Amino acid sequence: MAKLAHRPSVGEEGLVLIAIMGPTGTGKSSFINNIVAIDGASMKVGHRLKSCTVDVLPSPVFRLGGRRVCLIDTPGFDDSSPNVSDTDILQNIADYLVAGYKAGRKLNGLIYLHRISDNRVGGVNAKSMKMFRLLCGKDALKNVVLCTTMWDLLPAPTIGEEREEELKADFWEFMLMEGAATDRHDGTPQSARRIVTRMLGLNHVDLKIQQELVDGNMKLSETEAGAAVDAELQRLKADYERRLKESEEAMKEALAENDKMMQRIIMKERDRYESKIRQMEQDWETLNKERQEEIDTLTAKVKKLEAKGGCIIC
Ligand SMILES: Nc1nc2c(ncn2[C@@H]2O[C@H](COP(=O)(O)OP(=O)(O)O)[C@@H](O)[C@H]2O)c(=O)[nH]1
Ligand SMILES: [Mg+2]
Incomplete structure (x- = not known):
């Protein structure tokens, strides 16, 4: 001890x-x-x-x-x-x-x-x-x-x-x-x-x-702990935005091939990515909000x- x-x-x-x-x-x-x-x-x-x-x-x-x-x-x-x-x-x-x-x-x-x-x-x-x-x-x-x-x-x-x-x-x-x-x-x-x-x-x-x-x-985002959370948030958000962009290409292909099943899967994924991005935007607002x-x-x-x-x- x-x-x-x-x-x-x-x-x-x-x-x-x-x-x-x-x-x-x-x-x-x-x-x-x-x-x-x-x-x-x-x-x-x-x-x-x-x-x-x-x-x-x-x-x-x-x-x-x-x-x-x-x-x-x-x-x-x-x-x-x-x-x-x-x-x-x-x-x-x-x-x-x-x-x-x-x-x-x-x-x-x-x-x-x-x-x-x-x-x-x-x-x-x-x-x-x-x-x-x-x-x-x-x-x-x-x-x-x-x-x-x-x-x-x-x-x-x-x-x-x-x-x-x-x-x-x-x-x-x-x-x-x-x-x-x-x-x-x-x-x-x-x-x-x-x-x-x-x-x-x-x-x-x-x-x-x-x-x-x-x-x-x-503000919380300006503190050292808040800045660390913010940095991770930005990294994850960029990752989800990239996935969302990639899914656009995949969707074009699925539409061209008239692949209904693939279209449904991609739509579901896109919903999930969008919801994650919205959550991260809310988190960002929280970190920057006045809490007085x-x-x-x-x-x-x-x-x-x-x-x-x-x-x-x-
Ligand atoms: N084996 C073992 N289990 C423990 C000990 N302390 C807590 N637990 C169990 O570990 C789990 C998590 O404990 P909890 O006190 O809820 O952790 P907390 O989430 O950090 O608050 C519970 O199932 C406890 O019963 C310990 O010293 N030994
Ligand atoms: Mg506990």
Whole structure:
């Protein structure tokens, strides 16, 4: 277990807020349930922030090591629902972080979960780590714990140890150099409590995306994380536009040959490409939209609920 490169603050009594991030299926909700269930709270983690499928979900506030703690469950960037894009996920996380920042409610730390049972770090894992890095920014990495899960699914622990070394030498190298810590979660409540306990002394931290959106007054597309999503969006859009163009040629041929079956197949494909392009155009608008109103509403909600002594956003 690598050490956290920070100095615990003494006598700090406020609520400790820790965000749990990582791809879907890495055990984020289970990690939180491990703790809130023990604390006598309901197994159902948190309360809805928005009635959609990419919710940010704060847990009920619980006590640990003499502190009041709230863990924030976040959606993974791979949420494979066809109607949920990376833009939607980024926007929901960003809105939540901005509302918290504006309400003076800052994070103390972030736990990034990674399944050690995954035999390679490609696609979704790589994208998720990149988004996490861009959201956090360099300075917040001292408050990050990169935590592996699902050790019990490995045929032998040595396999996990080798993978962990690879992660440290490659994908995690930059984050570790900047002060991120590592840990292993064995799936038990004791393990989850131990990992959170070691973070209780962390001071508040500003994430890069909070500084960009609030202090820098940027649009989501102008932030580093938003720009990465935008670049991917433009790449995919160009790809679908190329396919659409190619299908025009194929359609000409099918018409010339009076091939009805082929015409139907091509029409169906064209509908799919057009629908994808429309979705991407909507995503682009989302990334470039002013969110002032939505964020002000959320911020007011945070403040009102806190005044009542409830959890951050319920
Ligand atoms: N084998 C194993 N399964 C786990 C562990 N933690 C969570 N799971 C299971 O992995 C699946 C995904 O977990 P979940 O907490 O929903 O992940 P999330 O999508 O990141 O919130 C669920 O079926 C859990 O029961 C673990 O430590 N070991
Ligand atoms: Mg979950």
